[in-house]
Structures are given as C-alpha cells and as structure tokens.
Amino acid sequence: MSALPLPDADAQAQSQQLSAQLRQQIAAAGGWLPFDQFMHHALYAPGLGYYSAGSRKFGPAGDFVTAPEMTPLFAQSLANTVAAVLTATGGDVLEFGAGSGRLALDILLALEARGQLPAHYWILEVSPDLAERQRATLAAGAPHLLARVGWLSALPQGFRGVMLGNEVLDAMPCKLLHWQDGVWQERGVACEDDGLFVWRDAPLAEPALAAAIAAHEPPDNYLSEVQPAAAAFVRSLADCVDSAVLLLIDYGFPASEYYHPQRHRGTLMCHYRHHSHDDPFFWPGLQDITTHVDFSAIWAAADAAGWQLEGYASQAGYLLDAGLLQALQALEPGTPEYFQAAAMAQKLVSPAEMGELFKVIAFSRHLALDALLPGFAREDRSGEL
Numbered sequence: 001m002s003a004l005p006l007p008d009a010d011a012q013a014q015s016q017q018l019s020a021q022l023r024q025q026i027a028a029a030g031g032w033l034p035f036d037q038f039m040h041h042a043l044y045a046p047g048l049g050y051y052s053a054g055s056r057k058f059g060p061a062g063d064f065v066t067a068p069e070m071t072p073l074f075a076q077s078l079a080n081t082v083a084a085v086l087t088a089t090g091g092d093v094l095e096f097g098a099g100s101g102r103l104a105l106d107i108l109l110a111l112e113a114r115g116q117l118p119a120h121y122w123i124l125e126v127s128p129d130l131a132e133r134q135r136a137t138l139a140a141g142a143p144h145l146l147a148r149v150g151w152l153s154a155l156p157q158g159f160r161g162v163m164l165g166n167e168v169l170d171a172m173p174c175k176l177l178h179w180q181d182g183v184w185q186e187r188g189v190a191c192e193d194d195g196l197f198v199w200r201d202a203p204l205a206e207p208a209l210a211a212a213i214a215a216h217e218p219p220d221n222y223l224s225e226v227q228p229a230a231a232a233f234v235r236s237l238a239d240c241v242d243s244a245v246l247l248l249i250d251y252g253f254p255a256s257e258y259y260h261p262q263r264h265r266g267t268l269m270c271h272y273r274h275h276s277h278d279d280p281f282f283w284p285g286l287q288d289i290t291t292h293v294d295f296s297a298i299w300a301a302a303d304a305a306g307w308q309l310e311g312y313a314s315q316a317g318y319l320l321d322a323g324l325l326q327a328l329q330a331l332e333p334g335t336p337e338y339f340q341a342a343a344m345a346q347k348l349v350s351p352a353e354m355g356e357l358f359k360v361i362a363f364s365r366h367l368a369l370d371a372l373l374p375g376f377a378r379e380d381r382s383g384e385l
Contacts, residue, residue, distance in 0.1 A: 071344035075106030091161025101134030231301035252293030307363035311376025316355030321378035
C-alpha cells in the first residue's frame with residue numbers, strides 16, 4: 001500500500017479517531033466484530049465515517065468518478081424512463097444517496113426540457129455533509145428548480161412515482177463468508193496486541209446466510225460476500241409506496257457469476273483517490289468500501305416483498321435503448337463539447353469499461369404499465385436472475 005498517496009495530518013487524525021472507536025467496538029464485542037459492522041462504522045460513523053465526514057468523494061478531486069459526474073448524457077437517458085413513470089403515476093422522484101447532486105440536477109433539467117417536471121424531487125441522504133453539497137450543486141446549476149427539491153431523513157409513506165438509486169446498493173455493509181474444510185465460517189475483524197486490525201473467522205451464527213453461495217458448490221478456501229442489508233433495504237421500500245417504479249443502477253452480477261468458483265476471493269474493493277485495492281483496514285474513514293451486487297438476491301428480495309420485475313439489462317443495453325445516442329446527436333457535431341460527450345458515452349457503454357459490469361434493474365409495485373419501460377426493450381436479461 002506504500003504506493004498510495006499519504007493523507008494530510010487532519011485526515012490522519014480523523015482516521016485514527018475512527019480506528020480507536022473501532023477498537024473499542026471490537027473489545028466490547030469480545031474481541032471479534034462481524035465485518036458488516038466494521039464496514040458500517042467505517043463508512044457511516046457520525047462525523048468520522050467516509051460518508052459522514054467532509055472529505056470530497058466524487059469527481060476528479062475525490063476518490064472515484066460515477067457515471068453522472070462523467071456526462072449529462074447519463075441523466076438525460078434516465079430521464080426518459082423517469083418521465084414515462086411520472087406520466088403513469090403523476091407522482092414524484094425519490095433518489096437515494098444522491099452523491100454530489102449531479103444526477104438530480106441533470107434529471108431535473110432534462111425533465112424541464114420535456115415539460116414533465118415533478119412537483120417534488122426528494123433526496124434521502126444519510127450524510128449531512130453530502131446533503132449540503134447536493135444543495136450547493138442544485139443551487140448553482142438550476143436555482144429556479146431548487147424549491148422543488150427536498151431532503152428526507154426517513155422513508156416517506158404512500159409514495160407515488162420513481163425511486164432511483166445509482167451506486168447505492170454497493171455501499172451497504174456486507175457479510176463475509178469463508179468456506180474451508182467443509183465448514184462455513186463468518187469472517188470478521190479482530191485486533192492484534194499492537195492495535196492493528198486483522199482478519200479472523202468465527203462460527204457462522206446464521207447458516208441460512210450461506211444458502212446463495214452453497215448452491216454453487218464453492219471450492220475449498222472460498223471467500224465471498226452476502227448482502228442482507230441491501231436485500232432488507234429493497235424489501236423495506238415495498239411498504240412505503242402507493243404506486244411506484246424502483247430503478248437501481250450498480251455494478252454486479254447474477255448469482256451464477258457472482259458465486260462462480262473462480263471468483264474465490266470475493267468482490268470486496270476499496271477506493272481511495274482513484275486507486276482501487278482490497279484492504280479495508282487502510283486509513284479507515286478515508287476510503288470507500290464497496291462490494292459488487294448480487295442481482296439475483298436483489299430480485300429475490302424484491303419478489304418476496306411484492307415488487308414486479310420490469311426489466312434487467314446491462315448498462316450499455318439500457319442506455320442505448322433509453323436514448324443515449326439521441327441525446328448525443330442533439331449536440332453540435334464537431335465541437336469540443338460533442339467529442340468530449342462522445343468519449344464519455346463510449347465509457348458508459350463499452351464492455352471493457354462500464355457497459356457490461358454495470359447493470360440496471362427495474363421493479364414496479366401497484367402499477368400496471370402499458371408498455372416496456374424505456375431502457376429495457378433492447379435487451380432483456382431477466383432469465384439470468
């Protein structure tokens with residue numbers, strides 16, 4: 001890890017304070033903490049966790065770049081799906097974890113251009129720091145639309161419209177399971193005498209957690225993740241909607257790929273200043289910790305909660321069907337703006353970049369749609385789930 005940039009003194013102090021809290025939690029738990037609890041605290045500890053503290057996370061100056069940061073074409077494509085649902089429901093938009101606010105800004109501008117602005121664009125954001133950055137982004141880019149945007153701290157009731165989550169599921173804490181010598185164990189975190197965090201396995205307290213992996217006959221010394229928090233999140237949304245579509249975009253695989261025997265070290269990744277690595281103990285609180293999404297588990301959780309699957313596609317297939325190329329063609333050919341947008345569009349759809357790794361999945365509840373949602377006519381991969 002010596003090649004990674006060294007954080008400044010203030011950032012180091014923040015990480016050291018968070019690490020001290022984590023050591024206290026480990027000690028209070030008897031010397032071993034399940035990884036999902038370690039991950040939750042590292043990301044969301046008030047004032048210290050990665051998503052709760054004030055460091056810049058998105059864009060060239062942050063730790064990673066998301067699709068909305070790359071080009072407005074991404075949001076303009078999503079807006080075609082959003083507009084179709086708003087027509088069917090007459091409702092609002094609710095975005096989970098809106099990042100820098102760029103996606104909200106560009107969707108609102110695209111809906112305004114279509115004459116289909118919702119009365120409200122709600123943002124459910126757990127980080128007060130990010131909520132302020134979102135407000136600043138919207139105030140700078142569309143001050144005349146800011147009155148339509150509201151921030152929530154809890155799920156609403158009786159929601160109608162579109163629920164939207166871009167790279168939300170991957171940041172939800174996961175459990176790590178390890179198969180060795182014919183036994184499942186749960187991987188967690190302990191402390192050495194010198195205070196360093198170390199991996200340690202413990203007996204699996206909930207055998208049902210291993211069902212998804214076990215179905216694919218893992219080889220010995222197989223490590224992977226399960227995501228009960230993400231599944232519970234999707235289930236919880238069903239109880240607060242009147243009629244709605246849930247649209248989720250994230251990187252991941254169906255279970256058959258996720259738990260492939262060759263993926264024997266799992267998908268857990270960390271992102272720090274545009275460097276990707278697999279050590280969640282590196283400066284806790286200063287880096288993102290993520291896992292790829294098991295979309296089969298998300299579909300199963302949604303189905304059990306009464307959501308209806310409306311489509312599942314690669315990001316490339318979704319964006320091309322939702323109008324990415326038409327949005328690009330609306331720019332003046334030959335201009336620097338056009339060439340830059342074309343380059344970003346290529347990254348969004350290229351199988352070697354984001355086009356295949358990222359998936360888009362849509363569910364509906366209490367809503368009979370007359371046609372396929374924009375984005376899902378070109379490619380239907382629901383059979384993989």
